[in-house]
Amino acid sequence: MTETAGTSRARRGARRKGITIERIFTTEGVHPYDEVTWQKRDVVQQNWKTGETIFEQRGVEFPDFWSINASTIVTTKYFRGAVGTPARETGLKQLIDRVVLTYTAAGKEHGYFATDADAEIFEHELTYALLHQIFSFNSPVWFNVGTRSPQQVSACFILSVDDSMDSILNWYKEEGFIFKGGSGAGLNLSRIRSSKELLSSGGTASGPVSFMRGADASAGTIKSGGATRRAAKMVVLDVDHPDIEEFVDTKAREEDKIRALRDAGFDMDLGGSDIHSVQYQNANNSVRVSDDFMRAVEEGSEFGLTSREDGSVIDTVDAQRLFSKIAKAAWECADPGIQYDDTINDWHTNPESGRITASNPCSEYMSLDNSSCNLASLNLLKFLRDDDTFDAATFQKVAELVITAMDISICFADFPTDPIGETTRDYRQLGIGYANLGALLMATGHGYDSDGGRSLAASITSLLTGAAYKRSAELAGVVGPYAGYARNSDAHDRVMRKHQAANDQIRTMHTMDKDIHAHATKAWEAVVKTGEKNGFRNAQASVLAPTGTIGFMMDCDTTGVEPDFSLVKFKKLVGGGSMQIVNLTIPRALHRLGYAEETVEAIVEYIADKGHVIDAPGLKPEHYEVFDTAMGARAISPMGHVRMMAAVQPFLSGAISKTVNLPESATVEEIEDVYLQGWKLGLKALAVYRDNCKVGQPLSDGGSKGEEATTEAAPEKTVEYRPMRRRLPKRRTSQTTSFAVGGAEGYLTAGTYDDGELGEIFLKFGKQGSTLAGLMDAFSIAISIALQHGVPLDTYVEKFTNLRFEPAGMTDDPDVRMAQSIMDYVFRRLALDYLDFDTRSFMGIHTAEERARQLETGSYEASSSSDDSDDDYEGELESFSQSAATRAERAEAKQEEHADEVTSGAGAASARETSTDVHSSAELLEKFQGKTADAPMCMTCGTKMRPAGSCYVCEGCGSTSGCS
Incomplete structure (x- = not known):
């Protein structure tokens, strides 16, 4: 029987007086x-494609410093009770109280606090930290704690399956229950006999890959049955399993099937009507490699594949060839990833209870089979003082507070299966982590891929885990160590000393990380000393999770351990819609680097225009690395990501949820090197993603997989589709607009179908030669024919707006005050006349009336909003150092002043916008959001998601693809 905290307290209560x-x-x-200002907001979510309202709750109460994005996500995701009923939560106070009061009551019940006064301080401090976005629990806590639902607090699960049909069918069942609750699970299938081995009946075993099909179908069914998130799962197979090559090829071969079906006319996009016919799409696959295998790869020697029954070698393979096969499959479809078995188990605190064989879907939680882990993440930017120093002492105190709350939650938590509940209560695995590392590094002038950046990250991670284990040892002296500690005490204490030794190896670079490192060193000294006396309350303490939804809840610029994704971000407005602004971290970083205010403004405007810092006016080239991002003109190199992971890995109980991004041009050999270096640098797990490697997704070119694949694969059948022309009626409605651009006068005639859709245009100029007239006629005919063949007008608007050549400058059109060319003006005018509001607003094209309304109310769209909308908008703008509208007006005025300096350059696709929504064009969206063509569409609101660790997260509504 497991010794409970209550019985342990009764036995040794004389020396246990609480924390x-x-x-x-x-x-x-x-x-x-009582220390914050509260305001009421209306949360209305619409599908950006259809305009359909998918969520509406009015009058929700939030602090005035919470962004609209954060309050929208919390309202839609975490408020409990049916909308429109008295049971529905109506504000952040109710949400926080529901969770914090439950934790406090459980802490008192189970003897965690020395006095009732300590319990009250705990309640207030936890409330303050959540209220001010200093940290957040993982999503299941917000979903379930304090409700009538099962009190599920864990987001990460590891299951177990043995070589029997009962166990395999039970695996399907357990995964189903976990998926139903919106969480994910992982497991290792290596105990299942291979297809090369015999059954006791004399037949041949099916092998683990065949059973993966059934589990994948189950996950897909439950996902489509209405779960709030896509089913997320991890499937692991050991590299010495006889079916390892079949496992490696599973998803790569399915990608070939997707390509063939797509070319045959089937809908194979993510979420498409026919994608369900493809197998293995609901799982991340990982190969568990050993040190012996990796050494065989380096030596080019043979490696044995062993029987599941007696461990005998039943086949041998060339290790280098198998390793190349793994890398080639990852090059083709991003799977499988790599997990380094010996490294994982060398840092295992509970080896006497069993090996670590698997991980959760995102590979950050690695522990015993049939276990779970609840997560919480600290917002690093909240600990950066106004003088740009890091408050290490407060950071440590908050970490100790949060780990206390996380451990309390295990006392009352419910679990999806009895084995998972038993293991979790016996070992009490926790996963404290952080978010906003990328933003912190930029704000303090550190390049993500730099020695200084890695030193700072390592010091922070060491302090985080040191503080967590210090408090864990203190809790063990109050409510007892975890039940499995006595059996594993030597191993656990050995791992603590390994963490301490790694801390001693950190090479600090600056005053900031030296101060943090000093606190970490003291924390680890306390860990070893107190742990030897009391033992530890928790088998595991820290991981680095993707922090998808909760990152938005905390208004973080970056997630988990990730760098900044781009230098320009979306900002939601109170009155609806959004605008793009240059990251507020950038001016802070520039000031930190010593640039004068006028130089900072010039650089920020340049970034708004170009999306990168290359050749920014006044910016020193040696400072470019500070502003490197995951995507874009100065994307961080793959090994830059690997080196950062290696810097923080020695200070984590678990591992890191992160995908190493590679450009489309990356080779199989480069992926091999990434996987090899990950092993040498001591990582526990590694996943890669080569841009556009997924063919079954939007905008994928479906190209070949390289010369080798082209010569080996059979020719693919190509189905050709031709567009049909929709001719205009003989008599049609048209309107002619006279215009003047930079002194050149002209006429735009637009003809429409009976339904009002644009079908033709004609351009004439007041003064023109025969050559220009002929070119304009040819251009008009080409555009008209294309429109009649179904080319959307918004495609031309995206391509021709911002095209810069003479004549350019002021116009006589109040809706388009400045134009950078005649083409720029013509397609802006057509957008205003023939595109719906949402589409052109998305592109940043608005009428004069709409721009005026936006300056007055904060919304371009006409609305019957409440009287306090103006106050809401003002409060929203006050949270920014510089409003987008103000910057845009300054940019426009500057252009008017220098209109005569506009130079030609028909390819200037990144030219500065001239309306007040200067940073909202579709072109800037594409540039600054990076190449997210391979990201899935959000199942909730229909917008494109973006990477967060090894998962995806929606910036519009906060939905994630299985991680929290």
Whole structure:
């Protein structure tokens, strides 16, 4: 029987008096809610394609400093109760109270606090930290704690399957329950006999890959049955399993099937009506490699594949050839990833209870079979003071507070299966982590791929885990160590000393990381000393999760351990819609680097225009690396990501959820090198993604997989589709607009179908020669024929707006005050006349009336909003150092002043916008969001998701592809 905290307390209560909770942020006698200004907001979500309202709750209450994005995501995702009923939560206070009061009551019940006063301080400090977005629990806590639902607090699960039909069918069942709750699970299939081995009946075994088909179909069915997130799962197979080559090829071969079906006319996009016919698409696959195998790869020697029954070698393979096969499959379809078995188990605190064989779907949680882990993440930017120093002491105190709360949750938590509940209560695995590392590094002038950046990240991670284990040892002295500690004490203490030794190896570079490292060193000294006396309350303490939805809840610029994704971000507005702004971290970083205010402004405007810092006015080239991002003109190299992971890995109980991005031009050999270096640098797991390698997704070119694949594969059948021309009626409605651009006068005639859709255009100029007239006639005919063949007008608007050549400058059209060329003006005018509001607003094209309305109310769209909308909008703008509208007006005025300096350059696709929504064009969207063509569409609101660790997250509504 497991010894409970209560019986342990009764037996040794004389020396267990509870934890004393220290005040960090709060003031005695003042509740945290009374220190902030609250405002009511309307949360309305619409499908951006159809305009259909998919969620509406009005009058929700949030602090004025919470962004619209954060309050929208929390309202739609975490508020409980049916909308429109009295049971529905109506504000952040109710949400936080539901969780915090449950934790506090459980802490008191189970003897965590020395006094009732300590319990109250705990309640207030936890409330303050959540209220001010200093940290967040993982999503299941917000979903379930304090409700009538099962009190599920864990987001990460590891299952187990043995070589029997009962166990395999039970695997399907357990995964189903976990998927139904919106969580994900992982497991290792290596115990299942291979297809090269015999059954006791004399027949041949099916092998693990065949059973993967059934599990994948089950996951896909449950996902399509209405889960809030896509089913997420990890399937692991050991490299010495006889079916390893079949496993490696599974998803790569399915990609070939997707290509063939797509070319035959089937809908094979993610979420498409026919994609369900493809197998293995609901799982991430990983190969568990051993040190012996990796050494065989380096030596070019043979490697044995072993029987599942007696361990005998039943086949041998060339290790280098198999390793290349793994890399080639990852090059083709991003699967499989790699997990380094010996490294994982060398840092295992509980080897006497069993090996670590698998991970959760995102590879950050690695522990015993049939176990779970609940997560929480700290917002690193909240600990950066105004003088750009990092508050290490407060960071440590918050980490200790949060790990205390996380451990309390296991006392009352429910679990999806009895074995998972038993293991989790016996080992009490926790996963404290952080978000906003990329933003912190940029704000403090550190390049992500730099020695200084890695030193700072390592010091912070070491302090985080040191603080967590320090508190874990203190808790063990109050409520007892975890039940499995006695059996594993030597191993656990050995791993603590390994963490401490790694901390001693950090090479600090600057005053900031030296101070953090000093705190970490003291924390690890306390860990070893207190742990030897009390033991530890938790088998595991830290991981680095993707922090998808909760990252938005905390208004983080970057997720997990990731760098900044791009230098320009979306910002939602109170009145609806959004605008793009240059990251507020950038001016802070420039000031930190010593640039004068006028230089900072010039650089920020340049970034708004170009999307990168290359050749930015006044910016020193040696500072470019500070502004490197995951995507774009100065994308961080693949090994830059690997080196950052290696810097923080020695200070984590678990691993890191992160995908190493490679350009489309990357080779199989480069992926081999990434996987090899990951092993040498001591990572526990590694996944890669080559841009556009997925063919079954939007905008994928479906090209060949390289010369080798082209020569080996059979020729693919190509089905050709021809567009049909929709001719205009003989008599049609048209309108003619006279215009003047930079002194050149002209006429635009637009003809429409009976339904009002644009079908033809004609361009004439007041003064023109025969050559120009002929070119304009030819251009008009080409555009008209294309429109009649179904080319959308918005495609031409995207291509021709911002095209820059003479004549350019002021126009006589109040809706388009400046034009960079006649083409720029013509297609802006056509957009205003023939595109719907949402489409052109998405491109940043608005009428004069709409721009005026936006400056007054914060919304381009006409609305009957409440009287406090103006106050809401003002409060929204005050959270920014510089509003987008103000920057845009300054940019426009500057262009008017220098209109005569506009130079030609028909390919200037990145030219600066001239309307007040200067940073909202579709062109900038494409440039600054990076190449996200391979990201899935959000199942909730229909917008494109973006990477977060090894998963995807929607910036519009906060939905994730299985991670939290």
